[in-house]
Amino acid sequence: MLENKAIWIDTDTGVDDAVALLTACRIETINIVGVSAVHGNTTLTNTLRNARDVLALADREDIPVYRGASGPLMYACKTAEYVHGDNGLGGVNLPPSSAPYMEESVSQALRRAVSKYGRQLVVVALGPLTNIARLILEFPEVRSLFAGIYLMGGAVYGGNVTPCAEFNIYSDPQAAEIVFQSGIPLTMFGLDVTMQAYMTCEEFQQLTASDTAISNFLRESTALARKYYEPDFAGGMVLHDVCPIMALAYPDLFTTKLAGVFVETQGQLTMGKTVCDLYSDYHFADRHVMVATDVLRADFVRTLSELLQSYV
Template sequence: MDILYDCDPGQDDAMALLTALGNPNKVKVLCVSTVGGNQNINLVTQNAGYLLAFCKQHIPLVQGQAGPLLNQLHVQAKAHGSTGMDGSDSLNKYAYPVEDDNAICFMANILKKQSQKVTIVATGPLTNIALLIKTFPEIIPKIAKIVIMGGGIDHGNVTDLAEFNIWTDPEAAQIVFSSPLEVIMAGLDVTEKTTITKKEIASLQFGGPASKMAGNLLHFYQKSGEQFGFTAAPVHDLVAMEYAIWPEFFEAVPANIKVNTNHGDAYGQTYIAKGKDENKAAHNVLIKKMTKKLFFALLQKSLQFLDQKLVN
């Protein structure tokens, strides 16, 4: 499976990217694009570069939109730290080249060249993806599906109703959900229940360089999560990537997912349309749960592959 990975690397995006890189027999990452979200665009691009350099990759990295289509960006230093990906001091010694091209044009050119359809995995605000769809509608047939982390049907985490990625750019999210593409949503309803324990995180210190680095990032993330009431770490973005690679391990249902773009208490809320509109968009899919207890095991196996690669 070929993927484009669009992200705003904090710790949970890092686990998603490491999982993709750790399964080259299943996944080919065509490029990594960044978007302003967890932190400002320069920091999240730097974080993505650190990870790619650490893992000795040669995947194109391209910097995308600095902020939402209409609103001001509000970063999440409280959750992810001042760098957007605190927890592993050794990463900042790495450097990685960033493409000069505009990210939207760069992704479109990649898609145009592909003979097979490509999956987009997006784990930050959907600004880049919305612009890609609107600017280059001719590439829509080249996209197999879009798997996102964002939203929540039962609740939010920035407001009572809205999750951060969608709340940051609701207008972009609505463009993506209302497109003719299959859009699969890993929202808070599943990601907050799909967690990694402190014991599992500690076990990574017995592995190789990738495992230890991931363990350090997750240790910070788990401790940070305690301020929000979590004991185990809900590694949100990893759910989307694992679904993209192993959908057979999840339960998901068709749903007509909408985004509230009316300013007010419900701004940025994702909800399932009811009544006459309920079944109009069966191409949208809501991930309900992971049906097998493999969340950490799949990450651990991916890291072990990278460990072997890095020490050889």
Template sequence: MAGQRIPVIIDCDTGVDDALALLFAVRHPGLDLRAVTCVGGNTDVDGVVRNTLTVLEHAGAPNVPVARGAERPLVEPPRSARHVHGEDGMGDLGLPAPTRTAADVDAVTLLRGEILASPRPVTLVPTAPLTNIALLLRTHPEVTRNIERIVFMGGAVACGNATPVAEFNVWHDPEAAAVLLTAGVPLTMYGLDVFQRVVVPGPEIERLRASREPGTRLAGELLAHRPGRPDGDGEDWSGGVGDAGAVCAVVDPEGITTRPLPVEVSLAPGPTRGQTVVDRRPRPGEAEIHGEGRAPNLVDVALDVDVERYVKLYLETVTAG
């Protein structure tokens, strides 16, 4: 029904840009943030829980349940991204400890309960390694009947960031990503190809930082920690909204251009491990002709983004607190 809020659950590894995504999700009037689950990734999982609770406090969020999830990937050892997000995972901004506390259930239990209890199908937005999601889908496959879509930040069509071909979230737990691709629900891949393009101009960042409203000011400080690229004169820096773009895509899916394409994850050891192999060929190749090709699942892959549209949407939303 038109006008109804979209029930969403975010699974994150907060993280500077996960924090930007949470601020947006809390403040957009079209979203009903039902829960947040945490997984080790950008920092350790306990740090992720702390950061998530801190962001929700600054955003003035209602009492959204937050649950601790997997400490490490299904197979690999944990590998953080503190070199990007700071030692505390939140840009080392020195934020006070949250007064909120996490739920007394684990992430998979919270995910199952919130998905099945929702009166409308839930949109699940993982902005992190997909360990929690894989555990959920394998342990409680019945949840898929009440999932509208999974919009995940992960993967890349062109270049990776963790390796030349692999994006961090998928590279961190490739087996979990492979489970997601067989979930049997509609999937949207918001990968690096669009992720890296949505950047906020420097003057707008400074305007946010000057705000007296805690959530707006926090958004500015986080964006300042994420330099995107120099603007025209080489002096005025921009900050990427990162994971928040995936949540923008839930609210405004027409802001991205997608194509349904076959996607699979490379699980073999070596330089391609964690690569999302996206088949953009217009016709079958020799492998398929000779009966050697597989038929990976179709995923709505984001190939282009209206940058100005999403920057405007993000700024209007986070300053509405």
């Protein structure tokens, strides 16, 4: 477990990113030193505003939020309004943050954080990896200077935007390949584990039963997403982006296995696929990726609920 370690959260703030931010703000053993917005679940304009406003909701306007990439390195931006709504928060409009806007670029701000915190710093990437790839391209020396990256993205098997690809990786496969081949220690929370990290309808109702600003936000902002997941989870909620945050503080909740990972950037049908040698004796890639494969769901839900219900 990280004890008072510094983390930087890079996010395309949609509804589960918002839950991840709210959760991170209640974990006393981690110090959020910065947040950066990136394209993904919705437009950069929305993700930047949402990150700022969610932190304000958590009473953490002291955390600086930086504007990142508005689109992928090579292709047009893809968004997911069908899950996150037109504004990224399921149509909920939060009171606007009064925090000052940061003018510094994400790469410069992250490079400065790496210089300050060094091996104490973990980057948590909850969206497409465009901002992180740009950091590596602009400042390649950082690859050996910080602790590593916890990321939500990819899958050993299957996908959720194509039969092969998960949304965050598919949204910028070239950036993802730069990050996966950077040599930086990575911990990957792909669909194999995040689809296990769900709340049932009853669990979600218990979490949001109180009449508080946080409970009301969670209930209202996730309504569209819960409808999207209705066929498989019957009113429950899948909490993809919460996984890497929870793993920082509660690593025993997750099972991980070392692997090599390539990202497919050429295939017509397989674009964005994370190709893992997780279950193979043939190590076709440098093995520096810890791939999460399982989560203790009941313990995950109980711990997460306690954190979110600690808001008053």
